[in-house]
Amino acid sequence: MVQLSRLAASLLVPAGVLAAPAAESKLQRRFDGNGFNNWSEGGSNIKCVNGPGGSFTADWNSQGGFVCGKGWNGQGDRTITYSGTYNATGPGYLAIYGWTRNPLIEYYIVESHADLAPNEPWTSKGTFTIDEGTYEVFTATRVEKPSIEGTRTFEQYWSVRQEKRVGGTVTTGKHFQQWAQLGMNLGTYDSVIVAVEGYTAQGGSGSAGSAAIEIE
Template identity: 75%
Template sequence: MVHFSILALATSLLVPGVLTAPAAEPAVAIQRRFDGTAFNNWSEGGSNIRCVNGPGGSFTANWNSKGGFVCGKGWNGQGARSITFTGTYNATGPGYLSIYGWTTNPLIEYYIVENHADLAPNEPWTLKGNVTSDGGTYDIYTATRINQPSIVGTATFQQFWSVRREKRTGGTVTTPTHFAAWKALGMNLGTYNSVIVAVEGYTAKGGSGSSGSASITVQ
């Protein structure tokens, strides 16, 4: 389970390039765009993390760190849609390649994990069921984050997870299928805040960090 979250939605336009977050002051940069090219780059103070905003729906990530980060591209104010992406992903340690987003009222952080390295080491996830979608089977989990950073500040909130058994780095993800499966299990989302194709790495409770590289294009 992730030990960090996107803290806020900035309204400034980010030009293509590299955003580096200082250790003492996590940074957020999001383009307020609705066409799949909104770039999100957040770090909680790790070193050797480099996320680069490319043209259109493309971005790259390279990291070797014990700090946490999330970077990716997608849509603001949306969530229920089909998302197609391609690329490469190679990682070790805790981390994911996922469809990632938030809702408000209720405040939910959600993941549809397409590929991953170490999956939630030592984390208290609760298995709720599974769903078949887009040629694969996903196990559904919930988790609770207590007094942790969120898009509305420090808060207690639920995380919803769909984790694909057949790992892949590319394809189409039909998010409404997951949302309907979650709802049938009593896992209710709120108002969509954002959804992105995200690469994420973090430090596990045991202290191990992550490393890897990714090059992703959102169609």
């Protein structure tokens, strides 16, 4: 069982921040550097920096929540290849992170993490093995919390990788298929990013980032 920790609020992907969907050629599928996302609530020592191509860095030593990363508008069943780093204490993770609408769902495919142990009603739905790893699936309900549609009540879907890694390939459609078999249905894809997120209510620190991101 993966130990999960409380996250103070759902983290947002502001409208208009992400790059347009990737074009058809292999070269154009490589991240063009325009979809940088940087959001925080509180904390005075959180630094997220956009880099060239699919690179970004995050450094923090503070209380407060943040998320930063790079991604695309839309995007459903895709293969995302990334490489990066992640070294942290306190609640936080490196994940493929996104939203859908109708229904409004916030979803996470967690590749690596520090502390994850929520004091809220998470429900384990079992495990499955894909992309050379085993993931445990969780659901949670956020009641009147911030979302891409304002303050709403919505579901969270989580796949948490048991063998932590900071680089590899994530086939999002395989997760979506497993979730659907559990009755966890997504809506219309709004956005997806390779993200670093942390919530350090008790204080935490770390450094993380991506060196490259590619989508197919």
